[in-house]
Amino acid sequence: MLKSTVALVRCDTYDSQQVYEAVETGVDLLGGISRFVKPGEKIVIKPNVLFGVNPQRCVSTHPSVFRAAGILLKKAGAILCCGDSSGFGRCEGNMKRSGLKAVADELGIELADFDKGKAVSHKEALLNKRFVLANGVLESDGLVSLPKLKTHGLTRFTGAIKNQFGCVPGVLKSQFHVKMADPYEFATMLVDLTTLVKPRLYIMDGIMAMEGNGPRSGKPRKLGVLLLSSDPVALDAIACKIIDLDPAFVPTSEPGERAGLGTYRYDNIEIVGEAVESFIARDFDVVRKPPVAIRHRPMRAFLKNQICPRPTIDEAICTSCGTCVEVCPVKPKAVDWHDGDESRPPAFKYDRCIRCYCCQELCPQGAVTIRETLLGKLLFR
Structure with missing residues (x-):
């Protein structure tokens, strides 16, 4: 069995140049940007924009990480757009308040339509066979996902797989919470969504993570790391290792592996770049037990x-x-x-x-x- 590859790059600051160099290093460790995009392709950059607040709160992907991804993709000849459907409010306002729209304007990256969408079927899904996807996602050739490393009340941790939930427009996301109230059913839906959208590359912002009462009201925690991979299951597993959380406790891990997205088993993951041991924070404030499942x-x-x-x-x-x-x-x-x-x-x-x-x-x-x-x-x- 071929191992999944996760690149770890140390980056202790959000200085734009240093972040760009770190992202470029990570992508090169994975084989170079040409492995993920081709000139002329329309690529949507999908940051985590849970809420429109100051980047110092660590609620959203930092603008410097977004900028680095944008510059690298533009150099590769991609035609870029960006967006996210937040949990509350409209895409443009939240992108503006989080500092991402200013960077997008600076780089000439269009804001895609994440407020409206169309229904699509997903016959290969494990559980959810139909999604409404944002128009911005449907109108692109591919997606690059920029998750933020944070704790989460329902799924314990929000990372690479959960970031695609923002591809579902606005209030439609709430319907999944009602329809799939069991955390493992909800997690399987997130896996189905990820297999449908199929991001080509994931760049996780772990420079300043969020611990405690995440994903919005927790405390910023410096980890000083960027994580990159084309395997979201492995990426989340290594992020879990850094915060001393068993990836088996994250309900997206098992269905993610079952769906063929990748692996959460450390023996099947190759880490390139920095050693993971240098980043591990054993006192990271996260719930270290699985969500409660009620099957009856x-x-x-x-x-x-x-x-x-x-x-x-x-x-x-x-x-x-x-x-x-x-x-x-x-x-x-x-x-x-x-x-x-x-x-x-x-x-x-x-x-x-x-x-x-x-x-x-x-x-x-x-x-x-x-x-x-x-x-x-x-x-x-």
Whole structure:
């Protein structure tokens, strides 16, 4: 069996020139940019733009990494566009606030349409046979994915495979949370989406990662590394090794390997560039156990309410902005106002909650955190 290759390049700063040199080094270690794109091809660059906030918050792919990828691809003769469908808000506004649109304008990279899309079938999918993909993805010849290394409440870690969720336009993403409330079904859908979109190259921003209450409200953590590969499963596995997380605990790993995207088994991964041991952060704040899966559908709602970790609101931090209410995908809402009183923090009705953690993921203030239930602690110690 041929081994998958992951390139690790040390980069301790977001200085544009140093990041470019690091990205170029990583791509060369994988065989050079001509292995991934040909002159005249239309390539969409897909950063992680969860929310439009200052790059120093480490919520999105840093503009310097985006710039480096853009310059390298332009030198290869690619015709570039870019975009992402964020969890909240429109593509252009979030790209602007995250500092990415300014770089795109500087390099002459068009903003692709990630707000609207068309339905496509995926007969080879493991689970989800139909997706609506953003027009910007459908109108391109290929995609280069720029994930950000962050923790995630539902999937433990968000990296190369999860980054393609932004290829689904806007509010359509919430339908998957309702339809596939089990974390392993949701992860399999992400794998199906990745096998459909088939990014040619992944460049993960791990220079400054996010630990703790990610993927939006965690703490920036310097890791000083860029990870590159054409195998998203292997890339995520090596990122997990760096943050001392067993990749078997990440629910995209097994279906990703089963779907033929790559491997998460270290023995089948060749690391080129820097040694992975020089980057390992054993004190990285991440949940080191698998998500809770409830396979017995008739009991799923009851058991989920009793044993699955719950989102909770810190009323001292909450500003009553209503983002959690707006993004909650279920009807009736699992988190809502007290009798319509928008001056007070919203409250949860956990019997309605599907544990998608969209509220925690997108809270602008970081007021929503995920806490284990007492029964869950006893069962999954």
